[in-house]
Amino acid sequence: MLKIGIDAMGGDFAPEVAIEGAVMALDRIDAESRIVLFGDEKRIRELLAQHGCAAERFDIVATTEVIEMGDHPAKAFIGKPDSSITVGFNHLAEGKIDGFASAGSTGAMLVGSMQVIKPIEGVIRPVISSAIPVVKNRRALLLDVGLNVDAKPEVLAQYGLLGSIYAESVLGIERPRVALLNIGEEEAKGNAQVKATFELLKADKRINFVGNVESSYIFTGKVADVVVADGFVGNTILKMAEALYRINDRLGGGKSRLKSFLRPLLGRISEKLYYQSDFWDAMNYESVGGTPVIGINAPVMIGHGGSSAKAICSMICSMEREIKADLAAKLRKALRA
Amino acid sequence: MLKIGIDAMGGDFAPEVAIEGAVMALDRIDAESRIVLFGDEKRIRELLAQHGCAAERFDIVATTEVIEMGDHPAKAFIGKPDSSITVGFNHLAEGKIDGFASAGSTGAMLVGSMQVIKPIEGVIRPVISSAIPVVKNRRALLLDVGLNVDAKPEVLAQYGLLGSIYAESVLGIERPRVALLNIGEEEAKGNAQVKATFELLKADKRINFVGNVESSYIFTGKVADVVVADGFVGNTILKMAEALYRINDRLGGGKSRLKSFLRPLLGRISEKLYYQSDFWDAMNYESVGGTPVIGINAPVMIGHGGSSAKAICSMICSMEREIKADLAAKLRKALRA
Numbered sequence: 157m158l159k160i161g162i163d164a165m166g167g168d169f170a171p172e173v174a175i176e177g178a179v180m181a182l183d184r185i186d187a188e189s190r191i192v193l194f195g196d197e198k199r200i201r202e203l204l205a206q207h208g209c210a211a212e213r214f215d216i217v218a219t220t221e222v223i224e225m226g227d228h229p230a231k232a233f234i235g236k237p238d239s240s241i242t243v244g245f246n247h248l249a250e251g252k253i254d255g256f257a258s259a260g261s262t263g264a265m266l267v268g269s270m271q272v273i274k275p276i277e278g279v280i281r282p283v284i285s286s287a288i289p290v291v292k293n294r295r296a297l298l299l300d301v302g303l304n305v306d307a308k309p310e311v312l313a314q315y316g317l318l319g320s321i322y323a324e325s326v327l328g329i330e331r332p333r334v335a336l337l338n339i340g341e342e343e344a345k346g347n348a349q350v351k352a353t354f355e356l357l358k359a360d361k362r363i364n365f366v367g368n369v370e371s372s373y374i375f376t377g378k379v380a381d382v383v384v385a386d387g388f389v390g391n392t393i394l395k396m397a398e399a400l401y402r403i404n405d406r407l408g409g410g411k412s413r414l415k416s417f418l419r420p421l422l423g424r425i426s427e428k429l430y431y432q433s434d435f436w437d438a439m440n441y442e443s444v445g446g447t448p449v450i451g452i453n454a455p456v457m458i459g460h461g462g463s464s465a466k467a468i469c470s471m472i473c474s475m476e477r478e479i480k481a482d483l484a485a486k487l488r489k490a491l492r493a
Numbered sequence: 494m495l496k497i498g499i500d501a502m503g504g505d506f507a508p509e510v511a512i513e514g515a516v517m518a519l520d521r522i523d524a525e526s527r528i529v530l531f532g533d534e535k536r537i538r539e540l541l542a543q544h545g546c547a548a549e550r551f552d553i554v555a556t557t558e559v560i561e562m563g564d565h566p567a568k569a570f571i572g573k574p575d576s577s578i579t580v581g582f583n584h585l586a587e588g589k590i591d592g593f594a595s596a597g598s599t600g601a602m603l604v605g606s607m608q609v610i611k612p613i614e615g616v617i618r619p620v621i622s623s624a625i626p627v628v629k630n631r632r633a634l635l636l637d638v639g640l641n642v643d644a645k646p647e648v649l650a651q652y653g654l655l656g657s658i659y660a661e662s663v664l665g666i667e668r669p670r671v672a673l674l675n676i677g678e679e680e681a682k683g684n685a686q687v688k689a690t691f692e693l694l695k696a697d698k699r700i701n702f703v704g705n706v707e708s709s710y711i712f713t714g715k716v717a718d719v720v721v722a723d724g725f726v727g728n729t730i731l732k733m734a735e736a737l738y739r740i741n742d743r744l745g746g747g748k749s750r751l752k753s754f755l756r757p758l759l760g761r762i763s764e765k766l767y768y769q770s771d772f773w774d775a776m777n778y779e780s781v782g783g784t785p786v787i788g789i790n791a792p793v794m795i796g797h798g799g800s801s802a803k804a805i806c807s808m809i810c811s812m813e814r815e816i817k818a819d820l821a822a823k824l825r826k827a828l829r830a
Contacts, residue, residue, distance in 0.1 A: 302676055305684040339639055339728040347642040347725045371729040372736035388684050391676040392708040392726055393733060399709035400737050 157188050159215070160475050161253035164195030165222045165240040166260025167463045171195055174259065175203040177468025182213060184469065185476050192253050194219050194240040219243045222260075225461065229263025233271075241265065245272040248454050254479045257446055257471050259459030266303070266449070266458075273452045276484060278491030281311045282451035283318060283387075284458065286394050287327065287474075290377025297323050297332075298374065298383045301447060302391035309349060312336075312384055313356035318450045319382035320363045321490055325481040326448075327381075335369035335380030337389060343367070349386060357384070362490065445470030453484050494525050496552070497812050498590035501532030502559045502577040503597025504800045508532055511596065512540040514805025519550060521806065522813050529590050531556050531577040556580045559597075562798065566600025570608075578602065582609040585791050591816045594783055594808050596796030603640070603786070603795075610789045613821060615828030618648045619788035620655060620724075621795065623731050624664065624811075627714025634660050634669075635711065635720045638784060639728035646686060649673075649721055650693035655787045656719035657700045658827055662818040663785075664718075672706035672717035674726060680704070686723060694721070699827065782807030790821050 162178055164171045178191050185191070193200055197218035204211050221239040223232040233242055244256045245268035258265055275282050285299030299319050304311060316334045323332035336354055338346045343354060345368060357365045369379045371393060385393065445467055446457035455478045459471045499515055501508045515528050522528070530537055534555035541548050558576040560569040570579055578595055582605035585593045595602055612619050622636035636656050641648060653671045660669035673691055675683045680691060682705060694702045706716045708730060722730065782804055783794035792815045796808045 305676070337729065339642070339725055339732075347723075350725075371733035374733075375736055386684075388676055388687075389726060389729055392674065393729065395676075396708035396711075396730060396733060397737075399712055400734075 157190055158186070158476065158479055159190050159192050159253040160185070160472055160479065161192045161194060161244050161247060161256040162472060163240045163244055163256070163258030163260050164193040164200050166258035167459060167468070168461050170259065171199055171203060173463065173465045174468055175200060176207065176465035177463070178214065178472065179204070179207045179209050180465055180469040181472035184473050189476055190215060191472060192217060194244045217243060217247065223264045225261060227261065229261055230267050232261070233264050233267045241268060248456070249273060255455030255457070255475045257457040257459060257475045259461060259463035259468060259471070262458050265456065269449045269452050269456045273454050273456060275452055276487050276491060279318070279451035279487070280314055281307065282449055283315050284447045285319060285322065285450055286447055288374065288397065290375055294377050295327055296374065296377055296381050296383060297327065298385065298390055298393065299450065300385060300387040300390045301394045302387045305386060305388040307349070307386050309352035309356055312349070312353040312386060313360065315384045316357050316360060316363050316365065316382065317490060318487065319384065321486050322448070322450055322483060323382050325483055325486050326478050329381045331364050332381035333366045333379065334363045334382040334384065335366050337371065337374070337383050337385040338368035339370065341368050341370065353384070362493070445474045448474070448478060450483070451487065455479050455483065494527055495523070495813065495816055496527050496529050496590040497522070497809055497816065498529045498531060498581050498584060498593040499809060500577045500581055500593070500595030500597050501530040501537050503595035504796060504805070505798050506800070507596065508536055508540060510800065510802045511805055512537060513544065513802035514800070515551065515809065516541070516544045516546050517802055517806040518809035519546070521810050526813055527552055528809060529554060529584070531581045554580060554584065560601045562598060564598065564601070566598055567604050569598070570601050570604045578605060585793070586610060592792030592794070592812045594794040594796060594812045596798060596800035596805060596808070599795050602793065606786045606789050606793045610791050610793060612788055613790055613824050613828060616655070616788035616824070617651055618644065619786055620652050621784045622656065622659065622787055623784055625711065625734065627712055631714050632664055633711065633714055633718050633720060634664065635722065635727055635730065636787065637722060637724040637727045638731045639724045642723060642725040644686070644723050646689035646693055649686070649690040649723060650697065652721045653694050653697060653700050653702065653719065654827060655824065656721065658823050659785070659787055659820060660719050662820055662823050663815050666718045668701050669718035670703045670716065671700045671719040671721065672703050674708065674711070674720050674722040675705035676707065678705050678707065690721070699830070782811045785811070785815060787820070788824065792816050792820065
């Protein structure tokens with residue numbers, strides 16, 4: 157039985173939406189998978205009752221503390237030993253659960269990832285990534301989306317390998333095309349950091365390096381399945397994509413009521429307009445769910461602070477996929493080779 | 494009389510669309526302004542005749558050579574002394590025209606900007622910028638969009654001043670809010686380059702520095718009128734915006750026939766959907782026109798290689814605004830102070 161650990165107290169709207177998302181996920185995960193909720197047991201049971209959901213469908217690990225957004229991540233991780241995040245990481249380290257996800261403090265999640273789960277031997281710097289939507293219902297992987305800035309070329313180049321293995325094993329993309337984000341396609345383009353990285357990626361025979369990709373092409377999916385970028389640049393891209401999604405949404409796209417009303421109609425009038433909805437929906441972080449931490453010894457996923465129930469549900473499903481893929485084992489094998 | 498120099502031979506679809514755009518611009522510029530076309534005189538006259546436009550409405554400077562996209566910019570600029578670009582820059586340097594714009598070789602345009610027009614004394618590095626659309630029909634300025642990568646902090650900080658003066662004098666924004674593109678709002682965020690730049694911008698009393706801005710906010714216009722970024726990051730943002738515009742367009746937004754048909758209807762149903770069209774239309778490079786080179790002694794604007802007639806027309810109108818603003822004089826004054 158596969159055990160998916162979820163922080164019931166994590167996120168701006170926890171525990172309410174965390175529980176709602178967990179209940180939604182019950183029908184989407186395998187029958188053999190089980191969700192383990194970490195948090196205030198009384199509150200969790202109350203909320204499950206409100207959803208008419210038997211508490212027995214979950215494992216509950218009672219915790220009494222919560223790491224708040226304002227807390228200093230490293231201090232709180234130690235200073236609140238009975239917090240849902242700290243207890244969750246300890247369970248993960250002890251093998252009582254197979255993965256741990258939270259929409260709570262990103263800082264505390266990174267502390268747990270680095271200090272409790274720890275980087276896999278040979279990984280210079282673990283990295284956070286995001287599945288980005290590409291047209292035609294495919295996904296590509298962008299990494300780093302913000303963990304390491306001023307990354308050395310050897311760190312960036314290793315993202316290529318980490319991302320390639322993730323894309324293959326978790327996203328199911330065969331022989332993923334790895335590209336380096338740059339401001340031109342030609343080999344000599346870019347800043348000093350990417351020029352040096354280009355050489356290292358080109359020399360790495362373990363990956364299918366296809367060269368530079370410009371930001372204009374990452375959402376088309378035509379060039380690359382894995383896009384390597386420094387954390388500063390990757391974070392900028394991710395936030396911009398989210399913002400344009402929100403603008404598009406607020407201005408009448410996405411989930412607006414009017415759009416929901418118009419959608420079947422538009423779908424009938426034009427296949428293109430229908431796909432447009434899908435593209436922008438996929439751009440929504442709600443369908444992406446969470447940001448996996450890649451390069452550590454067990455699956456950890458960090459959700460958006462403002463996660464909705466749908467986002468939590470997506471995160472649980474992504475986590476299940478990642479656990480099944482046994483990413484850490486594959487990374488260890490690749491790094492030993 | 495104000496004289497706007499246009500390279501009739503520049504761009505993938507020149508001279509046809511360049512001439513078409515120039516004809517479109519005739520009704521949009523002031524009666525006292527005059528467009529000066531540089532290129533193959535015979536071809537220009539033929540095309541003007543096809544548009545039913547009297548050749549007398551333009552000044553024509555006959556040139557016999559063209560710098561092609563495949564040419565080495567610096568070599569071609571010298572080696573083709575009678576090219577439309579080289580002759581255009583010479584006219585600009587001699588004061589025979591007040592500004593020069595081309596959708597042709599970006600490299601050759603930069604060579605002319607740097608070697609013929611030259612940086613204003615005190616400008617460390619001239620910069621290229623782009624007006625980016627923000628919601629509610631306003632514009633913000635992003636710079637650098639790709640001229641200098643690995644820019645030193647003092648270079649980045651000076652973009653703040655250059656951009657501020659441009660936004661005030663050309664875009665008409667009073668006391669423009671200048672922000673530094675970063676991956677967090679807090680002062681201590683970012684890479685080494687932006688941290689050092691932050692300090693310099695903060696200390697510059699000539700500008701209205703409002704701190705860091707994340708890419709999520711640059712298109713909302715809520716935080717900043719001028720966004721300072723390294724050329725690598727700014728170029729990535731610009732290309733991504735263009736790409737998402739194209740995806741939105743191809744998937745049914747922008748100028749599609751269906752959209753044109755639906756637009757008045759949508760406008761009636763929902764003001765929001767109507768604004769959505771406007772936002773995405775403004776995202777189109779066609780309405781932006783060209784990329785001004787800021788920090789040199791005379792107005793120069795570089796158009797998109799694939800410029801349509803509408804884009805050329807917008808570039809001519811932007812150029813007229815820039816000439817009227819007398820940007821170079823204002824920059825000289827600010828840098829002397």
